[in-house]
Amino acid sequence: MAVVANELPKVRRSPTNTKIKRDTHSKRLARIGWAFSTPALLFVALVTIFPIGFSLALSLSNVSVTGNGFSLQGFTFSNYYELLNSSTWRYAMEFTVFYTIATVLVELILGTAIALILERLTKGRGPMMALLLLPWSMITVISAELWQYIYEGTYGVLQSMFSAVGLGSPVFLGSPTPAVVSMMVADIWKTTPFVAVIVVAGLVMLPSEVFEAAAVDGASSWTTFWRITFPLLRPTIAIAVLFRILQAFGLFDLPFVLTGGGPGTSTTSLALLSYKVMFQNIDYGPGAAVAVSATLLVIVGSLLFLRVFKAQVGKEELQ
């Protein structure tokens, strides 16, 4: 027996050649994917890459405004130096980051809580969701006007409510911290439903038998949420948060309508700052530099988030 075994041709498994290649099937899938998305990507490139590229060019040039437009005169980093030395820019940066983290966090918690309740509603989930989506479906400028009416210092709805119960007349938009908080409340009111709806969609997709197994294993609802629901929802939550980060970093219309960036510069976001510098101060170079810094912030922020969350969307978590 042993002799026979020795005479058999040996199967060589060279240790150097163990790197696993992507199999042809997934390669083909990838090719098909590229083929299908190329037209869309080209379009996206046209409408987004071009403006970004143009801003980049603007931000790296000496721009001088002429009678009928502007002209680029030579390469320079001076716009960025100006930025780094500007406390307004630094504040706008910090404000945007803080605002984004705070609102997204609150929206995520509230949205998930609402989603968990919605998911339990078997009857009436549809109408409830439609109702919930009303704030989200409203154009931001309009909902901002609405909140303006609520916060307004003299005739505002909140004003009269506070004085009706004898709590005096607090300031909402007129001083820095309350203005920031008021704006965040308006934002959370509008976008929490969006997060909730995405999370509901994720929840109903989760395999029910896994929860049965957890129940049999003796998990409480609290443990089930943290050990089962949340980890399985991670890809969904990642998508919701990513969307929200992208939007919140671009915060513009809410401060534009509600506070105009004030009082002082206390609610001036990067996007608003860029707009003001470019179109109110007619300072194209630095304005473009602010815009580029905002773009960088979005990219770095999203990557950082994905890194922290380690969500390999749709790959790892779902069976």
Next chain:
Amino acid sequence: MATIGMERINKVYMNGFHAVHDLSLTVDEGEFMVLVGPSGCGKTTVLRMIAGLEDISSGELRFGEKLVNNLEPKERDIAMVFQNYALYPHMTVAQNIAFSLKLRKMPKGEIRQKVEEAANILGLTEWLDRKPKELSGGQRQRVAMGRALVREPSVFLMDEPLSNLDAKLRVKMRTEVRRIQERLGVATVYVTHDQTEAMTMGDRVAVLKDGALLQVDTPQALYDRPVNQFVGAFIGSPAMNLYQAEMANRGRSLKLGSQVLTLPDTILVARPALSTYSGKQLTVGIRPEDLSARPHLSTSGNTLRCEITLVEALGSELMVHFTIDANLIQVEQVNSQEQDILSDKNEGVARLDPSVPVKAGDKLTLEVKLERLHFFDPTGNAIYD
């Protein structure tokens, strides 16, 4: 440790489907109860009701003395192997198995030891760090099994836990499961489609059909004294051959088509009711293993002449498919499952010694063990008195 008491349990699903009818069944402490029945008969439904995953529409479920109808699954202290595994997709094999132990705040070292022990028994040691989707069906099933086996619950529920394993592993696992169950002394309900599993593992076997319990007894008793045609055909593999027959001669002779079997007095003494069927139709059941080949062609009242249509050689025995001119009776939900494509509707099966030289097309005389015949009245109920 507790008994499981089911008292007139019914299940009506939301869509109005009545899946379980008046099920009364007691599983004693430490007893291994096997639940068998054709697909869709309600086995999983029964397990899910015991586990608390499905509401009980009416009836009482008790663990020991305690009524548990309204207890949450987590309050029932059960371990369950799900038919569809229900593994946690985001956890590794080790984490899957350890999950319930962690919830019970068992010390880390002890958990690791238990997980390793289970993995060892189940042959999962290599895969402990893998996620479920990186496993084969059989490996996943073993993880599901491991999740239950590390527990020391008061009730074990297993829904076809070995169905996806290869034959060798299945045999090994059968003994392992029984060994662990016996050591823990836990009342167990075990669902299976596998005849051998039911017969070899069960202290008792409960046969379900269309949501109703037909018979519950030890495997041997089920085999020897099925209450009706369905149980007779369902228990035993290959299935019992059922023929339409006519009693004649005050119950002394049995006409199967053109052939006649002469029943000895002992049968009539044991089952006097048979004589009342004289001149009437009934169903006679002959198990494949109660037939043997008779080389010489004399007919002496205990033989049937048949024509062979197919011979399946299994090494240790021959499965000989044959036809006789009597009407074969099909039992719905049994024969439709078991019948392979090759065999004709009217074929009986005999389990013969491989030394018998037979081939398709041959004529053969089969000797019938008359005292092992089964008799069923036209409604399908067995005749024992």
